[in-house]
Amino acid sequence: MDKRVIVITGGSSGIGLQTVRQLAAEENNHIISFSRSEEKMRKALKEIGEKDNINYFGGDITKKDDCQKFAQYVEANYGKLHGLVNNAGIITNGGIEMIDYETWKYNLEVNLNGVYLFTRCVLPLLRKAQGASVVNVSSVASFKPGRSIAYSVSKAGLDMLTEFLAGDLAPYKIRVNSVNPGLVVTPLHLDNKIFDKKAEYEEMLNKSAEKYPLRRIGKPGDIANLIEFLLSDKASWITGSIMKIDGGVTISNDLIPPKENN
Numbered sequence: 186m187d188k189r190v191i192v193i194t195g196g197s198s199g200i201g202l203q204t205v206r207q208l209a210a211e212e213n214n215h216i217i218s219f220s221r222s223e224e225k226m227r228k229a230l231k232e233i234g235e236k237d238n239i240n241y242f243g244g245d246i247t248k249k250d251d252c253q254k255f256a257q258y259v260e261a262n263y264g265k266l267h268g269l270v271n272n273a274g275i276i277t278n279g280g281i282e283m284i285d286y287e288t289w290k291y292n293l294e295v296n297l298n299g300v301y302l303f304t305r306c307v308l309p310l311l312r313k314a315q316g317a318s319v320v321n322v323s324s325v326a327s328f329k330p331g332r333s334i335a336y337s338v339s340k341a342g343l344d345m346l347t348e349f350l351a352g353d354l355a356p357y358k359i360r361v362n363s364v365n366p367g368l369v370v371t372p373l374h375l376d377n378k379i380f381d382k383k384a385e386y387e388e389m390l391n392k393s394a395e396k397y398p399l400r401r402i403g404k405p406g407d408i409a410n411l412i413e414f415l416l417s418d419k420a421s422w423i424t425g426s427i428m429k430i431d432g433g434v435t436i437s438n439d440l441i442p443p444k445e446n447n
């Protein structure tokens with residue numbers, strides 16, 4: 186049987202890396218991790234252990250040339266693409282008085298425009314698979330204003346892109362869905378300097394966990410499990426869905442706080 190070829194953008198870290206790890210455990214999958222730093226990817230894949238069904242491709246989803254080169258590489262080596270996980274993303278902190286226009290634009294460039302560009306470049310390969318699945322990694326920040334104006338707006342735009350593409354690509358049997366995580370422990374917040382000190386970040390994690398009805402922050406594997414499902418044939422009737430995966434944080438509110446443990 187032909188292997189399922191799946192690309193994961195931002196596969197060198199956090200949610201993307203765990204998704205690479207889980208999907209590669211299935212021998213019938215061939216996983217390609219796409220992100221900017223080849224060194225980071227080399228290290229990450231070393232951590233997973235020698236596997237001949239994973240490789241990586243260095244590139245930036247905001248650069249047309251990189252995305253086109255990647256599409257040519259897949260065309261030449263695999264001929265088609267069965268799965269695309271648009272996971273690469275960045276975060277900035279603050280509202281309109283804190284974030285300058287350049288920062289705003291760059292956040293949208295990566296989290297929204299980059300997804301559009303990358304998807305458009307690989308679309309002919311997805312069409313050839315006749316039943317491909319695209320999963321966009323969004324956030325619960327898309328549902329209501331959080332701490333970052335640019336991040337929330339980029340993810341709200343991404344949710345609409347998901348719905349639009351689901352309709353656009355249904356004639357080719359390509360399914361498109363979003364997963365919208367709550368807070369997940371990954372390098373995202375420290376790498377993007379949302380917190381200067383690790384201790385501050387850890388304090389935030391502890392405080393935040395109390396606000397989650399299930400009383401814990403997410404793990405990359407929680408999200409990878411849902412991505413894995415959406416890529417599989419078990420999800421063959423799901424498209425255009427925006428799926429919260431957040432330990433219940435979006436149903437928790439000040440009127441009905443989470444119950445204390447007995």
Ligand SMILES: NC(=O)c1ccc[n+]([C@@H]2O[C@H](COP(=O)([O-])OP(=O)(O)OC[C@H]3O[C@@H](n4cnc5c(N)ncnc54)[C@H](OP(=O)(O)O)[C@@H]3O)[C@@H](O)[C@H]2O)c1
Nearest residue numbers: 195197198199200220221222245246273274368369371373
């Ligand atoms: N962690 C959370 O609490 C949380 C919650 C909700 C949603 N999310 C979303 O989950 C996704 C993954 O985040 P994470 O938490 O796993 O973060 P992470 O550990 O920082 O991983 C981000 C990945 O994106 C890659 N990347 C960033 N900019 C890129 C670009 N221009 N082109 C290609 N690759 C790029 C990074 O690799 P390079 O630096 O090598 O490019 C890295 O592999 C993001 O879309 C994020 O918004 C995260």
